[in-house]
Every structure is written in C-alpha cells, then in structure tokens.
Amino acid sequence: MSEPILLGLSGSLRQSATNRKLLREAARLFEPGTFVEADLNLPLYDGDLEDGEGIPEPVQVLADQIAQAHAVIISTPEYNKGPSGVLKNALDWVSRTEGRPWADKPVAVMSAAAGRAGGERAQMILRSYMVPFQPRILQGPEIHLASSSNEFDEQGKLLSDRYENSLRSLMQKLRAEAGF
16 A cells, blocks of 8 residues: 555644644654645635636646545634634635535644634534534544644744643544545
C-alpha cells in the first residue's frame, strides 16, 4: 500500500499563524505520509463570477486535493466566536464543484486561538458546516489550543506534552480511519 496523502486546511492565511503550526505538528505526528498544505487564498464566493467564468482554477485545485487525499485535517482560528471567513469561503466554493470531494472522507478538526477556550466555539460551528458534505469527522480527542501564541517553540514544535499527546492520539485515529 502506498503512503497516505494528508491534506491540511488552515483557516488563517498568515504564514506564521498558529493554526498552520498546529497543522504541521499534526502532519509530523501522522507520519509517514505525504503532507500537502492547501492554499485557501481564494476569491470571495460570487455567483456572478461562477456563472460568468465558472469555477476558479484555485478552487478546482482545492477540490481535487480534497478528493485525492486519504485524510484531511482542518485547523481553524476563532474570529468573533466562529470560524474564519477564509475557511467558510473555501467550503462554500468547494461545495460548488463537480463531484462530492468531501463525501466519506476521514477528517480531523482542531483549533488554535488566542482565547482561553482555544477556539472551541469555532470548532463546534465548523463541524456543523461540514454536515452537508458528509465526511467522516473524528469525534476526538478534541484539540482546542488556548493562548496558542505561547504554545510553540521557535521551530514550531508544541511545547506542551499534554497537547502533543492528544494530537498524536487524534492523528493515530485519523490514520486508522483512513485505512493505514
């Protein structure tokens, strides 16, 4: 059997975002496999754009990446008690593509946020956003990284054994759910 392809979606566009760091730590703990970090810097969903020009190429690339991945990890910040607009926009665009790239796909969700709840509300809402797509979302362990800017060393590695152990467990479950 070939190595699994793990796709990561960060709800934050910043290169140094703690959600990107969390995805990379998850990928490290998921190994071996190929990790692909998706680009969610997409145009805002616009039905007129879709009608006039069709699905933008970066959106189709994302949909294809989801379809080809053996498993997906999504990490969301919490903006105003919900997931980021970047993440919601990506989900909306992908829902407009042909096929059903999310259907039956093993998915793990996590969050990293500045607040003490670690993005718990954003993650709960994200889970509800995913329902129409019918992926297989793992139920835990839940990863809500609170005060996230203080949780990584200079190389982007998690400082807390507690978070790392929970993330390792989640990645082991995701790997098994993906059949590896």
